[in-house]
Amino acid sequence: MIKVKQLQKKTKKTSAIAHYKDLSIQFSLDGFSFCISNSENKAPLLFTKYAFPASITSPELLLEEIIRIFNTDKDLQQDFSSVFAIHQNNLATLVPNKLFDRNNLAPYLKYTVKTLKTDFITYDLHNIIAANTVYIPYVNINNYLFQNFGEFEYKHHSTVLIDKLLSYSQENSEQQFFVHVSPNDIDVVVCKEGKLIFYNSFSYSSKEDFIYYILFTAEQLQMDPNNFQLTFIGDIEKESELYIITYTYVRNIHFMNPIDNFFADSDDFSNHSNFILIA
CATH class of the missing domain: 3.30.420.260 (Protein of unknown function DUF3822, C-terminal domain)
Incomplete structure (x- = not known):
């Protein structure tokens, strides 16, 4: 089990204040990141990244670590206007619309991902291309987020990227x-x-x-x-x-030279380092 003191935490924040805030979070077996932004103009207010000392071996242990972070990080212990979660894993594939059947998702993964009959499989519709990302989300983490925040949106990291x-x-x-x-x-x-x-x-x-x-x-x-x-x-x-x-x-x-230069004056983050959550 990973101890909290072993986590490497880095944070970048501004002095701006917003009455209404959005929370975007990204998690993988290697780490956990979150961004708090202004709900009105979408400008980032705070970004925090936790890097695990070693890859976590299961979704169950990942949930334990995320619960520990939520219980100790005061920035996560506030009300948010919206919550958006990003699942980062390699349990996904891209399927063109012409070959896509939303009622039969499992066959799309069987050649590239080891699946179980009990796995929950879902999909994201892409905004720009005629395709869908079919993937297995971390259901236990989704359940935890629902208990904390109620309704929220989630996608696979490849969809966002x-x-x-x-x-x-x-x-x-x-x-x-x-x-x-x-x-x-x-x-x-x-x-x-x-x-x-x-x-x-x-x-x-x-x-x-x-x-x-x-x-x-x-x-x-x-x-x-x-x-x-x-x-x-x-x-x-x-x-x-x-x-x-x-x-x-x-x-x-x-x-990458992102449009948003939130990390331009940061000693801990490069400007190209967190394109998925901040761009």
Whole structure:
């Protein structure tokens, strides 16, 4: 069981005050983040990230950790106008509308995810593309959030990521190659002028795994590593071994420059680090 004192907590906040606040939270087996924003103008007021010292091994233990955080973090112990939860896991797949049957979701996951008959499977409708994310949410955490806040909205992290990136890149005529980095997984999104060319997620345990999946994707899409531009988002910095090995093979790399510069003056967070919750 993880002790609270072992958690690494980082916070960024403004001095702005809002009478009505929205709460957005994102959780995975690697950590827990939340953003409190102004309900009226959607400006972020506070962002906090808890990084677990090691990946949690089950949704049950993850719920224990989240309960502990909610019981000790006073910023979470207030009333909110709305609550939005983001489930980050690799228990998902993307299904085009033409092949989608909302009454028969299990077959979409059976080739990529080990499922049980008792698993609750749901889906998100994408805002920009004609597709749906089919996934298994952390039901126990949803139940806990409902007990605390009542009705709330939730989505899979890939739904939010894809829709944000498509919106972000819709005016760009060049093919965009995005890599969203988490401690043990990456999401690769390739798009052009607001249209999705490719999406997949990969688990990695070494820098060699990491670069393999990037180069494999580029090869499948016939994109020359010497020419295309790769944009990093998430938990990666220029000094990291992941960046260094990528730059060995991909010549044009830069970091996401989000519209919202909430982290511009932060010592703890890079501007590209939390695109899913703040952009």
